[in-house]
Every structure is written in C-alpha cells, then in structure tokens.
Amino acid sequence: MxxxxxxxxxxxxxxxxxxxxxxxxxxxxxxxxxxxxxxxxxxxxxxKPIDPIVESARKSFGKTIIPPELAELRFAYPEFLPSFVKEHRNPILEKVMRDDMLKRRTVIDIPEFYVGTIMAVTITDHWASGKLSKFVGICIERNGQGTFANFTLRNRVDGQGVEIRYDLYNPTIQEIQVLKLEKRLDDHLLYLRDALPKYSEFPFDLPPEPPRKAGEPVPINTIQVEMKEWPWTKKWEFKNLKGIQKLPNMPDYNYLNKWKRINELAQFDLMSQYRQHVSEDEQLPIWNQVGEHHENIRKTREIERRRKLIRKDLNA
Structure with a gap:
C-alpha cells in the first residue's frame, strides 16, 4: 500500500x-x-535534473576547437559524421555504427579518396572466374553516413557507360585501390553522364601513381568538361557546377535564372546552411576516436611493412 x-x-x-x-x-x-x-x-x-551540464570546449567563435591534426579527417572520412537530419539522429546507434566501422577498417585497408579519384575495387563474385570481380572507374558520387556510406564508380565498357555503386563497408569488398588521388571542383560528377565519352574512359590496366607524401595537399583537377548538345537529361545549369563549360547553344535565360537563385536566395538562406552543418562540439569526440584508431592502424601497418622487408633480406 x-x-x-x-x-x-x-x-x-x-x-x-x-x-x-x-x-x-x-x-x-x-x-x-x-x-x-x-x-x-x-x-x-x-x-531536479541529475545530469551534469556539459560545457562546450569553445573559447571563442573566431577559432575552431578541432585540432589541426584532426581537421583533415573531416574531409577524408565524411561518413563518420552523423546525419544532418535531426529526426534521424540516435546517439547509441551512431556509437555502435562507428565501432563497427572502425573494426571493419582493421580488416581491410580503406584508403583516402574523394570525388574525382580514379579507383579500382575488387569484390567476391560467385559467378566470375576466380570468384573475384574487379572494376576500374572514376568516383562520381559519395553518399551516406555510418555503415550506409557508399560511393559510385563510372567507366565506359565497350562503348557503353557503366556505373556501379559500392557500399563502403560491404564485407564482400576484398580490396580498394586508389590509382590516382585527386579532387574535382564539384561535390559530385553526375554530369559526366551528359558529357563527352572521353571524360569517362579509363583503361582497366591503369597503373597506380606513387602514394602521396605525408603533409602533401591533395591535388585538385580544375578541368572543365565539354557537355553534349543541349538539352541534357537534367538541368545541370541550375546547380552552380564549376566543372562544366558554358555552351554557346544554351539559352541565356537559363544562366540568368541560375544567377538569381544563387545570388538572391541561396547565399542568404542561413537556416539551410545551419541544417546542413554538424556543430564542432559534436564533431570533436568523433574525430578524437577516429584519430586514435587511425594512428594505431598506421603504427601497426608500419611494423608489418618492416617485418616483410626483414624477411625478404633474410631469404635473399
């Protein structure tokens, strides 16, 4: 009672x-x-509330709270950031997914790559000869957060454009090799579907370039592709893409409408910019965890590389 x-x-x-x-x-x-x-x-x-108040590590809004050694990880591993949609956020799920992603990275080497990087992906294929299938192409898109992260490669095979989307943490992926590391001017290269075929053709026997040295910036390819005759499958002229040449046969009012949308609306939409941003207070613990794992993996692979060199010298 x-x-x-x-x-x-x-x-x-x-x-x-x-x-x-x-x-x-x-x-x-x-x-x-x-x-x-x-x-x-x-x-x-x-x-009364029993949870302690979490104080921000920010001292001034004029400076970032993310250390310089962790700042580059934001661009190399964007899938570790949580979703921009607040309704899709779940702290427990995000923590479990990050742990699974880091465990997967201990099994397979997932290199640093960006949109515009030429890559080769090898996966297990039950119906292929040797049970392995390899595809070479340029990365035209990178989407998803957490274990849902994916990227798309494009190439032309027998005169036909082929695009394959891979889940980044798919266990069937055996190897991801970067043949040419570079960036492009845009966040995606989907407009290559309407560009000339020469911008999407890469040989399958393309040799990899030497790896980038530590501290060296990632090269940016400033090429502007030449598009096919207008109209296209999508209105690329409205998307403020920097990697497309202006065509003389396109109506000028299309460019005028694009200029109005970008300069009169988009740059003043502060709420849209806020919704597409994750605060640095939320990013800092994530990059601390990723940076610690990245350093441990680097040391482990350096030890393995030295052991292989010693074994070769002893066998010789």
Whole structure:
C-alpha cells in the first residue's frame, strides 16, 4: 500500500509541476492551468535534473576547437559524421555504427579518396572466374553516413557507360585501390553522364601513381568538361557546377535564372546552411576516436611493412 501511495504522489507532482531549465542550471516552475499558483512552493528534489551540464570546449567563435591534426579527417572520412537530419539522429546507434566501422577498417585497408579519384575495387563474385570481380572507374558520387556510406564508380565498357555503386563497408569488398588521388571542383560528377565519352574512359590496366607524401595537399583537377548538345537529361545549369563549360547553344535565360537563385536566395538562406552543418562540439569526440584508431592502424601497418622487408633480406 505504501508503494502505491508513493507512486500516486510522485505522478501527482509530475502533473503539478512543469520544469523549464535555462542555461546556468537556473530553474523556474510553470504551473499547469487550473492549479493554485503559490510562489512559495519549491521544486521537489526528485524532479531536479541529475545530469551534469556539459560545457562546450569553445573559447571563442573566431577559432575552431578541432585540432589541426584532426581537421583533415573531416574531409577524408565524411561518413563518420552523423546525419544532418535531426529526426534521424540516435546517439547509441551512431556509437555502435562507428565501432563497427572502425573494426571493419582493421580488416581491410580503406584508403583516402574523394570525388574525382580514379579507383579500382575488387569484390567476391560467385559467378566470375576466380570468384573475384574487379572494376576500374572514376568516383562520381559519395553518399551516406555510418555503415550506409557508399560511393559510385563510372567507366565506359565497350562503348557503353557503366556505373556501379559500392557500399563502403560491404564485407564482400576484398580490396580498394586508389590509382590516382585527386579532387574535382564539384561535390559530385553526375554530369559526366551528359558529357563527352572521353571524360569517362579509363583503361582497366591503369597503373597506380606513387602514394602521396605525408603533409602533401591533395591535388585538385580544375578541368572543365565539354557537355553534349543541349538539352541534357537534367538541368545541370541550375546547380552552380564549376566543372562544366558554358555552351554557346544554351539559352541565356537559363544562366540568368541560375544567377538569381544563387545570388538572391541561396547565399542568404542561413537556416539551410545551419541544417546542413554538424556543430564542432559534436564533431570533436568523433574525430578524437577516429584519430586514435587511425594512428594505431598506421603504427601497426608500419611494423608489418618492416617485418616483410626483414624477411625478404633474410631469404635473399
């Protein structure tokens, strides 16, 4: 009976008080409609917040709180960032997915690559000769967060454009090799579907370039592709793409409408920019975890490389 009485008393207090917590752990009581307003009433101890207030590591908004050694990881591993949609966020799920992603990276070497990088991907294929299938192409798109991260390679095979989308953490992937590491001017290269075929043709026996030295910036390819005759399959002229040449046979009003949308609307839409951004306070613990794992993997592979060299010298 005592437990029933206590539970009823607890829920009656919940119905009576509605807490609003402000910054600095200050509290105020908002009484529900129909209840007696008595300023002498205090917040019951059982209703007070028990979670500590997490203080931001930011000292000034003019400086970033992410160390320089971790800043490059934001561009090399964008799939570790959580989703921009607040309704899709789940801290527990994000933590579990990051652990799975880091475990997968201990099994297979997933190199650094960007949109515009020429890559070769080898996967297990039950119907292929040797049970392996290899595809070479240019990365035209990179999407998804967490274990849902994926990338798309494009190449022309027998005169036909072929695109294959790979899940980055798919266990059937045996090897991901970067043949030519570079960036492009745009975040995606989907417009290569309407560009001339020469921009999407890469030989399957393309030799890999020497690896990039530590601290050396990633080269940016500033090429502007030549498109086929207008109209295209999509209105690429409205997307503010820098890697497309202006065609003389395209109506000028298309460029005028694009200029209006970018200069009169997009640059002043602050809420759109805010929704597409993850705060640095949320990014900092993520990149600390990724940076620690990245350093451990680098040391482990360096030890393995030295062991192989010693074995070759002993066998020789």
């Amino acid at each position: 005592n437990s029933i009485y206590r539970s009823r008393r607890f829920f009656s207090n919940l119905l009576r008080y509605q807490l609003v917590i402000f910054q600095g752990s200050k509290q105020s009581i908002h009484y529900r409609k129909g209840l007696k307003k008595d300023p002498t009433n205090k917040v019951p101890a059982r209703l």
